[in-house]
Structure formats: C-alpha cells, structure tokens
Amino acid sequence: MPFVVCEASGGYERHVLQSCVDLELPVHRAHGTRTRNFAKYPGLSAKTDQVDARMLALFAAKSEDLRLWQPPGTETAELRGLRRRRDGLAQMIRKEQNRLEHPQIRAVERSLKRHIRALTKDMNELDEQTGKLISSTPGFRSKSDLLKSVVGVGSETAAACLAYVPELGSLAKGKAAAIVGLAPHAQDSGTLKGHRRISGGRRDVRSTLYMAALSTLRYDPMMQSCARRLRERGKPAKVATTALMRKLIVIMNAGLKTGEPARRPVPTDDY
Template identity: 75%
Template sequence: MRKVGHRRRLQTDAVDARMLALFAAKSVDLRLWPPPAPETVELRGLRRRRDDLAQMIRIEQNRLEHPQIKHVERSLKRHVRAMSNEIKELDTQIAALVAATPEFRQKSGLLTSVIGVGLKTAAACLAYLPELGSLTKGEAASIVGLAPHAQDSGTLKGRRRISGGRREVRSSLYMAALTALRLDPAMQAFAHRLKERGKPAKVVITAIMRKLAVILNAVLKTGEPARRTHSA
C-alpha cells in the first residue's frame, strides 16, 4: 500500500480507524462530544420552530410593503397574525420548559443578570449553545462567529472579518447588544472609546456582541451573576 506522509490511497474501515486514532493521538485538547440532553433537544426544537416562524413573518411583512391587490394583502395579514399567535404559544412553551428544568432555570437566571439579556436571548443560548460556560474567551467569541479572522496572504494584510459560527445565537446577541448599548453605562463607555478610534457603527455593535458572548460564558463558568457595573 503506497502512502505519502499520512495520505493513503487505500481506504478501508481499518485504515480509516487508524487515521482517526493517529489524529486523536497528535491532537491537543481534543474533547469528547457529549450528546445533548433530551431537554436540550426539546428546547432547541421549540426555539428553532420559533425562529423559522419569525423569519417567515419578516418575509411576509416585506411583501406587505409593496402594493398588493386587496385579497392578497388580506391573505398576508392573516398569515402574519396566525404565525404571530403561534410564536406566542411557542414562547409560553419555552418559558415553561426552562422553568421546569432546574439546570435551565439556574443558567437562565445567570444569563439574564447581564444587562441587555432577556429571557428570549437566554433561551437561545441554552438551546443553541449548550457549551457556554465551558469555553475560553476566544472560543466563546469564535463559536458564535464574532472572532475576527485574518485574511492575509504573503506580505498582504487583509481586513479582519467575522464569519461562520452559530447565526441563531448571533442574531439574539445583536438584539441584546442594542439593549445593552441603551441601558448599560459600561457598554456605552466601551462604545464611545471605539467611536473615538474611528470605528464605524457596525464594528461597534459587533464588538459589543463579542463582549456579551464573553461575559455570558464567564457568568456560567463562575456561577456568579454579572455585576451591574461590570468592567468594559
């Protein structure tokens, strides 16, 4: 069997198993993936359905902005009302599940101690980011797609961009960041410093989202509620 380094032309179950074993032996900090608990699977399903409906509502509302014949306009409004009622019912089910699950209840209390984070954002974190609380600062930012990645080639230094990550959590953090910017003096000071350095508004909001992700990870890791005047 011909091989070049660790590349092999022959592929069998035994060869694949050996390659996986070699990868595991040479990897640092390789973690076993724990399957999600049944409560997490249920919460994620409820939350995903809620997010799908919210997306459909936005699409229908966009259609309402353009002139429509009356019958179509009435149809769109009925559809939006029906989906809005379904979202309210899902929110009730999600809140009940969080309240009935001790781990969710405890973590939700910690998450909502952070200024700007409400029950819906907390539920999104619990559903889509069960690893939160076991991550490093860099991992917490990266896993939701808020860590800037280099775009360099040779001597060319490209712009740093955020990409990937779990967009469901990122969209919730965006709304939380807007609230934090309005209510949290520490975040306001942080944003002011960024603006003084010439950072555009989009970059400022992204930086606040990234800081929130790090803070949320920290409160779950320590088990201590966020101080209302946390350091920015």
C-alpha cells in the same frame, strides 16, 4: 477502535450519530464547509458518495483534535427544537411583513395579514412553552437567571444561548466567541493589514445577540464607552456592535462559569 466522521446535513446525520453513540463508537460531526475546503487540497473536486467517503476518511486521518459528538440531554433537545421552530416562524413573519409593504392587490394584503396573525400566534405559543420548560428545569432556570443578570440580556437571548450553546459556561474566553462565529479572523499578508472578519460559528444565536447588543448599548455605560472608543478610532457602527456582541458572549460565559450574577441596573427592553 474505529472512528466515525460524518458531515452535517441539515439533521439527516442525526441517525448516524445516535447509532454510533448506541454502539459506543467515537463520532465527529464535521462542518460541510470545512470538509469541502479540505477536499480541495488532494484535488477531490468531484462529488459522489465514493469520493465523499474517501475525503472524509482523509479528513479524519489528517485532522487533529476533532471534537467528539455528544448527544444533547432530553431537556436540551426539547428546548432546541422549540427554539428552532420559533426562530423559523420569526423568519417567516419578517418575510411576510416585507411583502406587505407592496401588496398591490387587496386580497393579497388580507392574505398576508391573516398569515402574519396566525404565525405570530404560533410563535407566542412556542415562547410560552419555552418559558415553561426553562422554569420547570432547575438547571435551565438557574442558568437563565445568571444570563439575565447581564445588562441587555433577557428571556429571548437566555433561551437562545441555552438551546444553541449548551456548553456555555465551560468554554475558554476565546472559544466562547469563536463558537458563535464572533472571533475576528486576521487577513494579513506581509505589510498589508486587511480587515478582520467574522465567519462560521452558530448563526442561530447571533441574531439574538445582535438585539441584546443594541439593548446593552443603550443602558450599560461600560458598553457605551467601549463603542464610543471604537467609533473614535474610525470603526464602522456595525464593527462596534459586533464587538459588543463578542463582549456579551464572553461575559455570559464567565458568569455561568463562576456562578456569580452580574451587577447591573434593570433596563426596560431586555431581549
């Protein structure tokens, strides 16, 4: 049976993916960074449609255990669309707020404030629609309740996880961290022990996990103890926060897998 591989291209690949599913053809959506790094091995430095097609064919032949693309459910696709638009608006608001620090011209300041108000209104409406979708979908509602039983995890983090990591709860412990780009990669050579770094993964959910980690650091004694030990070992604050983000996604994955809510105090600023 033919096996189809296409690169992720900002959403333009979705028609190819859906057509393959309709035709019952196995298809893999390859990350652009992986395929371009692979292209360096056979020396395919040029980039044309013909070269890309040859490179993807070689990539499929040489790679093992390529994960087949599965279309998201209707509710998941809707939730992801709402959340992606909401996050895009939040990013625009942050940019406009940064510009507001040095407007220089009064008319520009009024324009920025007017735009921020409009964007904030749209974002709040999307949050409301997202909340209604989660509460009206039994599967989402039960998963959201389990996620929010973790210290520091609130509606925002739960919605982001449901939208961007729908397979959460069915992943192995290490895979849960790796899929969102929170698994540290070794940088060793001989006797040299380099700094571990995170890379790749689903960036859309990481910013939300960062805010949740700050909340859990404030209210969860276990997480406070973990961060304190890391700091005592000389780790920077950013490394400690990343470690808490990694623990959070592992805890949430385990909670969804077992179906058991976490025991926790109720913090006042869940994110």
